[in-house]
Amino acid sequence: MSLLWVDKYRPKDLSSLDYHTQQAKELKNLVANSDFPHLLLYGPSGAGKKTRIMCILRELFGPGVERLKTETVTVTTPSNKKIEITTVNSNYHIEINPSDVGIYDRVVVMDLIKNIAQTQHIGSTNNQRNFKVVLLTEVDNLTKDAQHALRRTMEKYSTNCRLILCVTSLSPVIPAVQSRCLLIRVSAPSIPEISKILQVTCKKEDLTISPALAEKIAKTVNGNLRRALLICEACKVENKNLTTDREVPEPDWKKFIEKTANLITHKQSIDNLMTVREHLYELLTNGIPPEIILKELLIGLLLKCDKQIIPQVVRDAALYEHRMTQGNKHIVHLEAFVTKFMCIYQEHLSSLMEGF
């Protein structure tokens, strides 16, 4: 079976992790302890949160956690609507992404955890863990309602169920949930660490990668190890010689956003705005998170505009970002930002012309 490198060489236990080794040691101590707290792992994507969680689970329950099966669970809401959610579970844990179901996440969280917590685990003799683990991903997308429900559930069922939460940003998680968990920060690996991992991985595949290329890839990925490995593999598929002079392809969406930024600074008119809108829609339909679009667009635009208008542009970007998280139609706010930028930009240009 051919696996992607990312999955093939994913470290399986805590002692084989490549970086943050001190933290790995501490996690091992934590597992060895008789009582295991709720955990909340936070860090940027591709930093290895999920890998660490799987390692912890393996350390807790043994290799049995790797026998995974997917199931579809049906949950009935108070208004008798049936919703389906896919779970990944083993004998010892269950993984759900409650934000998949939108506003019904509260029902899902409460129902599933209740189900799991009520069936007590009759463990095999070799492990004394009398609890199951519920792994919730993307908790930062949960509604406040669901988070409050979580806080109650966490206390109520703490005897036979532990939660492991996984978030990219800690800000949207309510303090009450934070204070009930042990917070574990997973920072992104540094450039030397990434390039070393790339080199080791290539060696395992019987390939040689030039250190310079490894570093070049590491620099482009912004601390995202998953993307680094994917890029590296893509390079290999193209051509087996991984030499220094190879081009590192930028992801398509990044190029696309750059193009959009160019378009915005090129001409400020209604027609142009319509083209930009098409671009934005295309990005959104391809699943690029709106906050990433705004961030990249902002960076792209800042590099092109004058120093005097930077504060104003950034201020509006922050404002629209804030509104975007409050509302639920992302395109409106993205467009509003683009329009605002066009205004500021044009005004600035005309004020420059006045001088002459």
Place this chain on the structure above:
Amino acid sequence: MDSFLKSGKLGDTASSKSSTSGISKKKDKKLQWVEKYRPRTVEDVVEQKEVVALLQECILGADLPNLLFYGPPGTGKTSTILAAARQLFGDIYKDRILELNASDDRGIQVIREKIKTYAQLSVASSRADGKACPALKIVILDEADAMTDAAQTALRRTMEKEAKTTRFCLLCNYVSRIIEPLTSRCTKFRFKPLNQSFVLERLQLICTKEDVLVDDDVLNILVKESGGDLRRAITALQSCAHLKGKGNKIALENVYDVLTVVPSDWITNFFNLCKNESDINEIIRFINDLEQQAYPCHKIFEQLNDLLIEAEISEPLKAEIGEYLAESSFRSSCSRSDFTHLLDFAVHVQEILTVPVEHRKAKAEKIARSTMINGIA
């Protein structure tokens, strides 16, 4: 000081009990330290002198008023009332209190049914073993500021009508969120944030009891960063001890990580970058790096604020930066990407510090005017 010696003794009895029977030892191990070291008697409660004096009077026989405790988290509000109840009612104290907190359903329905029926029951004025105790029940409403106004209003009459058999104890962080009629029915007590030396002593006591190895200066930092919240300090200490395992010393980094403190290097560098006229590229790069370290954004702003207060900038500018900091911090609080807000803050600090006030004012006016004209057009 006296109370500490006493509580030390209590801790002793607890541990000697656990060594005699295997079962209780196992239970003991599972207990969180916060629960394990909760004060057992009112005298054990540190610092809050007035309320302790009042409760001691009540234990000796004086009438117990309705109580309202308010103050920041981790100052011992729940502990105090639980300890008082334990002393008042002895073994049967569990039957005599009804504890409801924000996790429980506490709408107007619950007030009307559960609390009312509970309050109407009358109880005997003696314990099972014949000792006298007040013929009272206590309803403890934890986190009362999270109750809806309607629910609070429903409580008004109940409180007076059942005064013969029931006392209410409301615990909250912000007294301003309790409606006036309720506060006037209660004796109010403010719980002060604990003095750092008290927190330190308590932690040292726990360290010796639990065989935790930790340097004094690390402990000092833990105390300082937990800001007078004893519960937070104890929880953090326990987490650190778990992470390190038995027999290892707790390092400073553990404390920082558990309390999510951002290393001060990052903060000072960030602030310096704003102060100097750095290139936008440089700022973007720095914030990207900072984001990859995954430090929580609210904590960054909090620490920036501390730094700002100390910084050598003229007061009006400081105020202006402070205002902007508050705005950025608010915006980032529910956002999923911290980048924009950090950048926004950085760029503005730079503008505030480099561009004179008159220029900025003129510019702001111009922007306001132009948006108005555009709006009309």
